[in-house]
Amino acid sequence: MRSFLLIIISMMTMFSGCHQKKSNGSTPEKTRMNEVLVLGAIHRKHLTSEKYGTETLKNLIRQINPDVVLTEIPPDRFDAAMNEFLEKDTITESRVSRFPEYVHVLFPLLKEMDFDIIPTAGWTKQMADARRKKLQEISQDSTRQKDWQEYLTASQKSDSVSKAQGQDDDPYWIHTDAYDEAVEIWASTYNRLFNDELGPGGWDNINKSHYSHIEKALNDHQNQGKRILIIYGAGHKGWFLRQLRKRDDINLLEMKPFLDQL
Structure with missing residues (x-):
């Protein structure tokens, strides 16, 4: 009887350990x-x-x-x-x-x-359609050409900085902080100029969503x-x-x- 109880206790201990830990036996999940x-x-x-x-x-x-x-x-x-x-x-x-x-x-x-x-x-x-329509309006608005040109210039600068440091399809380059900094050149300008106007489709707004x-x-x-x-x-x-x-x-x-x- 004592041997039988020891076997039961041993099995329960083993089961408990498997249930609590990952296969590598490390910290409980x-x-x-x-x-x-x-x-x-x-x-x-x-x-x-x-x-x-x-x-x-x-x-x-x-x-x-x-x-x-x-x-x-x-x-x-x-x-x-x-x-x-x-x-x-x-x-x-x-x-x-x-x-x-x-x-x-x-x-x-x-x-x-x-x-x-x-x-x-x-x-x-709906958000994407509204964003596309609003950007088209801004690009064609004679009173907004300064803003639009600033955005285009930032996009070109972002591209040139990125190409100077790495290729746009190089996964090593893409997964660096420097790549994110190059993206931020256009993203910060786009966000500052248009985020509020674009509503849910603005850069900060969509990222927050x-x-x-x-x-x-x-x-x-x-x-x-x-x-x-x-x-x-x-x-x-x-x-x-x-x-x-x-x-x-x-x-x-x-x-x-x-x-x-x-």
């Missing part, structure tokens, strides 16, 4: 900070780039091996895209199909990897010991990193060590 990475995508250029094509992006995500991926997909478009992928092995949903990083990379990786996709974009069609969804997802997964990958257009990366660096409950990882493994 509930007390571990999440690891977070921000991946800057180049959208349609992934289809033609030799340095940062879809296969390179696939291999990079394999190396990162995320548990959760936060995406530039609006929540109200995600179910349609996922259902299309599951039923037809393709995605035609208009807001998602424009992003090769999702259609040709992320969704197909679900067949071989285990991660959750969470849509976090603050984009809406995106980040509110990202922040909710991070809060929902707080201290779960997960690796969370954020995939957005590279221009958003610097804005997000400035916010993420304010958090003390996550471990922000650099992209370079994962690029080095490709």
Whole structure:
């Protein structure tokens, strides 16, 4: 009888240990900070780039091996895209199909990897249409040509600084603070001149909307010991990193060590 009880106690101890800890036997999952990475995508250029094509992006995500991926997909478009992928092995949903990083990379990786996709974009069609219309009006308004020219000059300067330091499809260059600083040249000018006028489509405004969804997802997964990958257009990366660096409950990882493994 005593031997039987010892066996039962031993089994209960083993089960408790497996339940509380990850496979590496380290700190209980509930007390571990999440690891977070921000991946800057180049959208349609992934289809033609030799340095940062879809296969390179696939291999990079394999190396990162995320548990959760936060995406530039609006929540109200995600179910349609996922259902299309599951039923037809393709995605035609208009807001998602424009992003090769999702259609040709992320969704197909679900067949071989285990991660959750969470849509976090603050984009809406109404916002995008209103922003496009307002920018066109500003560009054609004779009283706003000084502002418009200042914006164009900042965009050109941003491009020239970026090209002087790296190629726009080089993933190493894209994942540097210097790249974010080059983007900020046009983004800060665009934001200062037009953010309030563009309403929800302004630069700060849309980033705040995106980040509110990202922040909710991070809060929902707080201290779960997960690796969370954020995939957005590279221009958003610097804005997000400035916010993420304010958090003390996550471990922000650099992209370079994962690029080095490709």
